[in-house]
Amino acid sequence: MLKDIIEERLKKLSRLKAAGVNPYPRVVERTHSVAAAREKFQALARARKKIVLVGRITAWRDQGNLIFLDLKDGTGQIQIIFKKDSLKNFDLWKDVLDRGDFISAFGLLLKTKKGEESLEAETVEIISKSLRPIPTEWYGIEETETRLRQRYLDLLLNPEVGEIFRKKEIFWNTFREYLKEKGFLEVETPVFEQLPGGADAEPFRTHHNALDTDFYLRISLELPLKKLLVGGFEKVFEIGRIFRNEGIDKEHLQDYTQLEFYWAYADYNDLMDLIEALYKEVVKKTAGGLTTKWEGKTINWGKKWPKIDFVEAFTDINKLNPLEASREDLFKKAKSLGLSPEPNLGKGRLIDLIFKKTVRPTFIQPVFLVNPPIELVPLTKRSEKDPRVGERMQPVACGTELGTGFTELNDPIDQRARFKEQMKLREAGDKEAQQLDEDFVEAMEYGMPPATGFGVSERFFAVLMDKPVRETVIFPLMKPKK
Numbered sequence: 350m351l352k353d354i355i356e357e358r359l360k361k362l363s364r365l366k367a368a369g370v371n372p373y374p375r376v377v378e379r380t381h382s383v384a385a386a387r388e389k390f391q392a393l394a395r396a397r398k399k400i401v402l403v404g405r406i407t408a409w410r411d412q413g414n415l416i417f418l419d420l421k422d423g424t425g426q427i428q429i430i431f432k433k434d435s436l437k438n439f440d441l442w443k444d445v446l447d448r449g450d451f452i453s454a455f456g457l458l459l460k461t462k463k464g465e466e467s468l469e470a471e472t473v474e475i476i477s478k479s480l481r482p483i484p485t486e487w488y489g490i491e492e493t494e495t496r497l498r499q500r501y502l503d504l505l506l507n508p509e510v511g512e513i514f515r516k517k518e519i520f521w522n523t524f525r526e527y528l529k530e531k532g533f534l535e536v537e538t539p540v541f542e543q544l545p546g547g548a549d550a551e552p553f554r555t556h557h558n559a560l561d562t563d564f565y566l567r568i569s570l571e572l573p574l575k576k577l578l579v580g581g582f583e584k585v586f587e588i589g590r591i592f593r594n595e596g597i598d599k600e601h602l603q604d605y606t607q608l609e610f611y612w613a614y615a616d617y618n619d620l621m622d623l624i625e626a627l628y629k630e631v632v633k634k635t636a637g638g639l640t641t642k643w644e645g646k647t648i649n650w651g652k653k654w655p656k657i658d659f660v661e662a663f664t665d666i667n668k669l670n671p672l673e674a675s676r677e678d679l680f681k682k683a684k685s686l687g688l689s690p691e692p693n694l695g696k697g698r699l700i701d702l703i704f705k706k707t708v709r710p711t712f713i714q715p716v717f718l719v720n721p722p723i724e725l726v727p728l729t730k731r732s733e734k735d736p737r738v739g740e741r742m743q744p745v746a747c748g749t750e751l752g753t754g755f756t757e758l759n760d761p762i763d764q765r766a767r768f769k770e771q772m773k774l775r776e777a778g779d780k781e782a783q784q785l786d787e788d789f790v791e792a793m794e795y796g797m798p799p800a801t802g803f804g805v806s807e808r809f810f811a812v813l814m815d816k817p818v819r820e821t822v823i824f825p826l827m828k829p830k831k
Contacts, residue, residue, distance in 0.1 A: 351482075358480045361445040365475065368441060372478040377453050379403045384424035386458065390466050394458040402427065402468055403453045403476065405505075406446065416443060420454065420468075428467040429454050437472050449479035497819065498827050513814055513821055520635045520810045521588060524608055527627050533584040533610055538573035540566060540590070544786045547571030547728070549698070550593040551780045553603075566592035570609040571728070571802065575757065576792045578613050578800055586610030599817035600749055600808055603826060609804040616756040617742045620801040621717055624744060624754065625654050628715075628809075636813050643713075643747045643815050650715055650746075657712070657745075659721040660738065663700070666707050671700045671722050672737050679703065693778035697724030715746040727767045727783055729755040747812045754803035761793035 365372045380400045386393065393400060404422035414433035419426055433439045446452065454470040461467055483505060496503040504511050525535065543562075545552035547569025556563050570587050577585045588608045595601055612620070632650045633639055639651035664670045669682055679699035683690045686706050690699060700722055712718070720738040723731055729739035740756035758764050768790070774782035811818040819825040 354482050355480055358447060358478070361447070362478050362480070364441075365445055365478065370441075370475060372475050374474070374476055377403055377474070377476045379453065382424040383420070383422045383427045386427065386468070387425060387466060390458055394460070397457055399455060399457055399471070400468070401453055401455045402429070404451065406448050406450050406452060409446070409448050411443070414439075417467075418446075420452070428461070428465055430461075430467050430469045431473070432469065436470050442473050442475075445478075446475065447479060447482070449481075449483045450475060451477035451479075493820075494827070497825055498830070500824055513816070514823055516635050516814070517807075517810055517821065520631060520813070521606070521608070523631045523634045524627070524805075525588065527630055528584075528586050528610060531584070531623070533586045533612075534582060536574070536577065536585050536587055537589065538567075538570060538587055540592075542567050543788070544784050545569075546783060546786045546789065548593075549783060550595060553592050553594050568593050570607060570804070572786065572789045574609060574611045575797060575800075575802070576789070578611055579792045579795055579797045583613040583798075584610070597819070599819075600811075602818055602822065605807055605818070605822070607804055607806045609802065611757070611800055611802040613798040613800045615801045616799070617719070617740045617754055617801050620754045620756075620803055621654075621656070621742050624742075624752065624803060625717075628744060628751075631809075632813060635810070641813050641815070643812060646713060646747075648714065648746060652714070654715045654717055654744070656717045656719050656742075659704075659718050662708050662711075662718070663704060666711065667703060691778070693774070695724065695774045695777075695779060695782070697722065697727075698774075698779065701725055709745065709750070710748040712745045713747060715744060718743045718745045718750075726755065727771055728758055728764070730758045730760075731763075749808065749812065751809045751812060752803060752805035754801060757797075757800045757802050759793065759797040759799060761790050764793055765790050 362372055378401050381389075381402060383402060383404065386400060386402060402420060402422070404420040406418050407421045407426065408419040410417040416431035418429050418431070420429045431439060431442065436442070453474045453476055454468055455472045456468050456470040458466065458468055484502060529535065541555070541557065541564040543564060545565040545568045548571070550568040552565040552568050554563060554565055568591055570589060570591065574585050574587060586608060588606060590604055591607050592604045594603060597603070629639060629650055632641065639649065641648045641650070660670065660672055667682060669678065671679070674682075676696045676699065679696060680690060680694075683699055683703055686703065688702055688706060690702055694702070719742045720732055721741055723729070723737060723739045726739035726741045729741050732738045732740050742754045744751045758767075765785070768783065768785040771783040772785050775784065807821065808818055811821045814821050
């Protein structure tokens, strides 16, 4: 029983203290990491140079007057040998140490008769006594909710999980370094907003005590970054957390990291050239090559990405032209697909709902999906060829959107009119429709240069890892245990 194990370890803790040992010292000596000791093993062993290693006990093999244990730090694992005739306080350590404890071990490196690189300890110090047992590697923790809730145990027992987060650092750093090389300035913008904007999403709300004012947590990075274009910056980006009060599934989280950048004097055609090259660099550095696996399929990121017209793809699959269909036509179509659209949804939201059910899943290899109906993109410039569509591009692969980019709307009169259309949808009950942001429109009235903008979230990384998105977050938000 867990309770009995904890009580037994508490007794060992008391014995350590009674022996004058501090089981949680403030500092500890360390001369080498495990990786460094292994790298320099021959030279250190030949010179009989004594070293100090620190780490967690991950295995314990008691053979009476001889004990073998495995010691693991953040760089690797090595065997430690306790001998009764050579280790100071052998009987104490044999009695009080457990798998999971952190120790330091001082001694000489040697190879056992079986050829295993080891350290024979002359002295040992405990540096952190564990009170709960770590699940054994044979049984581990299999249930997903438990693994995510106790991620620290998941990391201890499953080294491949830690590798995901090392790759995630490479993923975001590649974006950052690439954009900086292209002359983009990295900035930070506020998390609290008076009005949520830049996306169709329901926000979280909070209260600022010092200002005695309600604020929203941002659902996008877009509007503050566009204001920087008004202020004279030409290339800006931010990598930051955003918050959307939406449902949980394999592609969606409520708080997650997103990159957005804005680029003056460019349009979505320039953007597609940059994004294809950037994504290929990100995939290559993160995954180690330009092909990845997703749900048993091989995804080739290295080929030229074709451009697919949104309206044509939608019409071909649904036998319904979204530009010509009425709201009622789209509502009936959604119902016929087994969807349950809210009765107050506008035309744009209905098109998006049908698209995600019927069109998006068909794109497995990377493509650019371009020029959706203008109702879907209230912050986007209309196409000069057909004002019924907006100049939006989306990299799509593995059946999902992996980013969104636009030729940005910079006409304040048109922007205000589109906000008002969104407000009508809100008044009809659409909680995700955008609100009229007078402060942003006022900034645009001072003049915003022609520009393109782009956003990508960590969903892209999850696809590269072939994992549900919350499994690629170190500590995903979980419902509290009762």
